[in-house]
Amino acid sequence: MTETNDWQILLYYKYAYIENAAQFAYNHLKLCKKLGIKGRILVADEGINGTIGGPKEITEIYMQLMHADPLFEDMEFKTSTGPADTFKKIFVRYRKELVTLEYPEMIDPNVHGGKYIEPTQLKDLYDSNEDFVIIDMRNDYEAQIGKFKNAVTLPMQNFKELPELVDEQLMKFKDKKVITYCTGGIRCEKASSVLKKKGFANVYQLHGGVHVFGQEYPDNYWEGKLYVFDERVTIPINTPENRKIIAKCLHCGIAWDDYINCINAECNKQIIVCPDCRIKWNDGCSDDCSKKPRNAAPVSA
């Protein structure tokens, strides 16, 4: 028998109208503290989104409690295993939107979103000769280190820029079969809604995002790694024999895909730098930044 201290990590979201969401967030924080759940949960009028973890038995209780609430009875939890203490604290925050888009019109993904396409259907599309366009709805620094084969990527720093980028770069795909994807699906609910509102005729969103697809097909449909918003920064998707590096070292251009933060605390840019160049450039992104000592106090106005 092997004893494991590994945690169970849960990823989940659901768009559903929560009445008095700020109060809900407050009560939910108390519940999580009582259980000993750690991680980050966002609550908005439009729904809930969490990345949390804890010992398996505790996360199981959490899922049961959530499923007992009629609002979340069909909530899909993606589970994975991570080292104990993957998250140090618990945050439950109320926000205006789950994913900030600030779209001028009302968007209810349950009404306006694209149809779900399951991982197996996407795999079949790749294996067939059918014409389709697959669009990465994540930010550029995420797509830079990993994406679906032949995916269209956008020079997007922030999801709010999406509607403008659709106008500028995607309208040529308006009449095509379009598949959108993101990490876990939550951004696609809104991104696919935007496409449909802008007149796209045939819009699908990858159900469960890259996370679920990668668990089912760790083959060569995905290229590179997956960017994640926690301490891990990146995780592999493909089986070892199907892995390749699609990014380059900022300084010398060799194939490399590990992010570091620029040594200059005032800059702190997320950069891809190979081990040799880390030494040569003192973990800086530029000549200027390389000369600044680590943790130099930010200049305050």
Ligand SMILES: [Zn+2]
């Ligand atoms: Zn280099």
Ligand SMILES: [Zn+2]
């Ligand atoms: Zn810098």
